[in-house]
Amino acid sequence: DVVMTQTPVSLPVSLGGQASISCRSSQSLVHSNGNTYLHWYLQKPGQSPQLLIYRVSNRFSGVPDRFSGSGSGTDFTLKISRVEPEDLGDYYCLQSTHFPDTFGAGTKLELK
Amino acid sequence: QVQLKESGPGLVQPSQTLSLTCTVSGFSLTSYNVHWVRQPTGKGLEWMGVIWTGGSTDYNSALKSRLSISRDTSKSQVFLKMNSLQTEDIATYYCAREGVAFDYWGQGVMVTVSS
Numbered sequence: 001d002v003v004m005t006q007t008p009v010s011l012p013v014s015l016g017g018q019a020s021i022s023c024r025s026s027q028s029l030v031h032s033n034g035n036t037y038l039h040w041y042l043q044k045p046g047q048s049p050q051l052l053i054y055r056v057s058n059r060f061s062g063v064p065d066r067f068s069g070s071g072s073g074t075d076f077t078l079k080i081s082r083v084e085p086e087d088l089g090d091y092y093c094l095q096s097t098h099f100p101d102t103f104g105a106g107t108k109l110e111l112k
Numbered sequence: 113q114v115q116l117k118e119s120g121p122g123l124v125q126p127s128q129t130l131s132l133t134c135t136v137s138g139f140s141l142t143s144y145n146v147h148w149v150r151q152p153t154g155k156g157l158e159w160m161g162v163i164w165t166g167g168s169t170d171y172n173s174a175l176k177s178r179l180s181i182s183r184d185t186s187k188s189q190v191f192l193k194m195n196s197l198q199t200e201d202i203a204t205y206y207c208a209r210e211g212v213a214f215d216y217w218g219q220g221v222m223v224t225v226s227s
Contacts, residue, residue, distance in 0.1 A: 039213040048206055048217040049157065060215065092157055096213065100172050101147070101159040 002026050002095055006104030012112040019080040021107045023093035028073050030097070037096035040069055040078045043106075044089040052091075053078065080109070114138035116146075116207050116218035123224050124197050130223060134190040134207030141165070141183055145210040146190045148181060150203040151220075158203075162210070163190055197225045 003026040013019045029036045040053040051060045053069035056076060066087075068079045080087055088111065093104040120132035134146060141163075148160040161171040163181045171179050180193045190207060204222045208214035 037213075041214075048220055049214075050217070051213055051215050054213040054215070058212070060212070094157075094213065099170065103157040103159065105156045 001100060002029075002098045002102050004093055004095055004102050004104040006091075006093055006107050008107060009105070010108045010110065012110055013083050014112050015083055015085065017083050017112075019083055019087075019109055021078045021080075021091050021093075021109075023071075023076045023078070023104050025074045025076075025095055027098070029076075029095050030073065035097075036072065038069075038071070038076050039094045039096065040067075041092045041094065042087070042089050043092065044086075047089075049092060083109070114209065114216045116209060116216060118205060118207055118218045118221040120205075120221055120223070122222055123226060125227050126198060126225055127196055129193060129195040130197050130201070130205075132192040132205055132207075132221060132223075134192070134218060136188045136190070136207075136209070139209065141185045141188060141190065146183075147208045147210055147214060148190075148192050149206045149208055149214070149217075151206070152200075152203045153222075160192070160205075199225050201225055 005024045007022045029038050036056050038056050041049040043049040052063050057069045066081045070077050091107045115137045117135050124130050145164050147162045151157050161181050163169050169181045178195050183190045204220040206220045207218045209216045
């Protein structure tokens with residue numbers, strides 16, 4: 001199975017500041033069809049995960065442009081600018097290129 | 113609008129079978145794959161399995177011997193059955209639609225294993 005390594009485990013931030021989360025895969029996430037199936041989720045306390053970014057850099061419907069995704073191959077980053085209180089929670093990356101789908105272990109975004 | 117809702121018993125006895133239902137609305141099971149994902153309390157997410165639009169299934173190899181996913185398209189329901197439950201199966205179980213990614217999730221159902 002593809003191992004997804006997320007860092008950091010915990011990320012203290014100040015409101016209005018910027019946050020950056022890394023996700024590295026144990027093998028390339030470029031599918032044979034040319035797409036890269038790397039997605040980002042936010043799970044707020046007591047809620048289900050919600051999709052933020054799909055296929056590396058595409059914001060899902062309703063996601064503010066403060067969220068941006070980048071990367072290629074095995075190395076991916078989620079950036080959050082101008083952090084707001086509703087951005088706090090656990091962030092997960094997910095790869096769906098290779099069977100089975102695998103998640104990163106998560107990054108807790110919390111107030112400094 | 114797209115909705116998924118899990119239902120089922122919150123308590124299962126050790127070695128017994130877990131049966132959960134995911135009732136969907138706003139989309140057809142013949143047009144979108146539906147996945148099951150679980151999350152032990154305070155821990156990360158684990159992909160369990162999928163039922164494809166054509167009705168075939170795939171499972172996490174770690175669970176494959178115990179897990180079965182099926183559906184009733186006329187009722188817009190997807191079913192999860194997992195046998196021989198143990199304490200390590202204590203988790204919140206989610207169903208999720210596969211659109212551009214797992215784009216819509218149910219609210220989850222918490223399952224405890226205890227006698």
